[in-house]
Amino acid sequence: MINIKDLSFSYGQTIALKDVNLLEEEPIIVGLWGRNGAGKTTLMKLLSGQEKPDTGQILIKNLSPYNNSDGMKYISYLQENHPFSEFWNVNDALRFASYFNENWDQDLAEELVERFELPRRKKIKSFSKGMQTMTTMVIGLACKSPITIMDEPTNGLDAYMRKVFYDALLDTHEEHPRLFILSSHHIDEIEPICEKIAIVDRQTISLYDETEKMKMLGIILTGDASSIEPLTGRSRILDQRKLGNQMSIMLDEPFNDEWISRAAHLNINIEKAPLQDYLVNITKRNKEAKRK
Numbered sequence: 001m002i003n004i005k006d007l008s009f010s011y012g013q014t015i016a017l018k019d020v021n022l023l024e025e026e027p028i029i030v031g032l033w034g035r036n037g038a039g040k041t042t043l044m045k046l047l048s049g050q051e052k053p054d055t056g057q058i059l060i061k062n063l064s065p066y067n068n069s070d071g072m073k074y075i076s077y078l079q080e081n082h083p084f085s086e087f088w089n090v091n092d093a094l095r096f097a098s099y100f101n102e103n104w105d106q107d108l109a110e111e112l113v114e115r116f117e118l119p120r121r122k123k124i125k126s127f128s129k130g131m132q133t134m135t136t137m138v139i140g141l142a143c144k145s146p147i148t149i150m151d152e153p154t155n156g157l158d159a160y161m162r163k164v165f166y167d168a169l170l171d172t173h174e175e176h177p178r179l180f181i182l183s184s185h186h187i188d189e190i191e192p193i194c195e196k197i198a199i200v201d202r203q204t205i206s207l208y209d210e211t212e213k214m215k216m217l218g219i220i221l222t223g224d225a226s227s228i229e230p231l232t233g234r235s236r237i238l239d240q241r242k243l244g245n246q247m248s249i250m251l252d253e254p255f256n257d258e259w260i261s262r263a264a265h266l267n268i269n270i271e272k273a274p275l276q277d278y279l280v281n282i283t284k285r286n287k288e289a290k291r292k
């Protein structure tokens, strides 16, 4: 479905992406996570044909999306602050979207408008930020594109509406599987619904794996410093705190039986690092990172 090979892209002198590779053949939900400026938006623009790679290639169902209406018909990109005409209400926006999406599902769009509690006749420009996001996401779900990219899809939504949105996304995905790519800064929010996660860091995709595997990365050891220090060996230290002879340290190691029994043997507490903390620590900039 998506095949990115050795992709690089710069804005003038600024390298936004380099040596990016990614292959995904399955219609799954993928989370795209990265820190500010990592290159997520640029990657989404390249995938949706808004920019042309400097080197390397992107193939969407074996077609390049750039300047190619055949390639573009497989992909929908729902950006933050989707540009709606100032004269439109929800009905106008749906009608307009239906003209440009050959898989458009009007019944689904109607159902989602009800589910998201959107007023139909009020001008979209008078909507709150969350309501505008919801309107964009109705279009994203109802267009049923084989590849649907959503940039920060829950931006501005309160906790209840986030749940309504994720439930709707899962329902439509189950009924009509497609490849969803959801960019977010909040991994804990998207992780429960994503089968895989792509980490964008230092202008490339540094990690692409199943969510369940990624969730097992990163351990926190707590206890007597004299017991912990010899254990760290050649492990990459992601974070550490010391108070007297007590220590807490995060290592870039998998939370597995080997580490659990090692810790038990030395009477050290071991726990899995929360995924968000692990990712923030592995993507620390060079000057911030503590390496052993």
Ligand SMILES: Nc1ncnc2c1ncn2[C@@H]1O[C@H](COP(=O)(O)OP(=O)(O)OP(=O)(O)O)[C@@H](O)[C@H]1O
Pocket: 011, 014, 015, 016, 034, 035, 036, 037, 038, 039, 040, 041, 042, 043
């Ligand atoms: N139009 C542009 N002109 C010049 N540089 C740009 C432009 N757009 C992005 N960049 C630069 O490209 C790099 C990647 O930016 P990008 O917007 O893709 O990151 P991002 O991961 O989406 O960030 P954020 O999470 O803050 O939205 C950054 O260094 C950014 O400053």
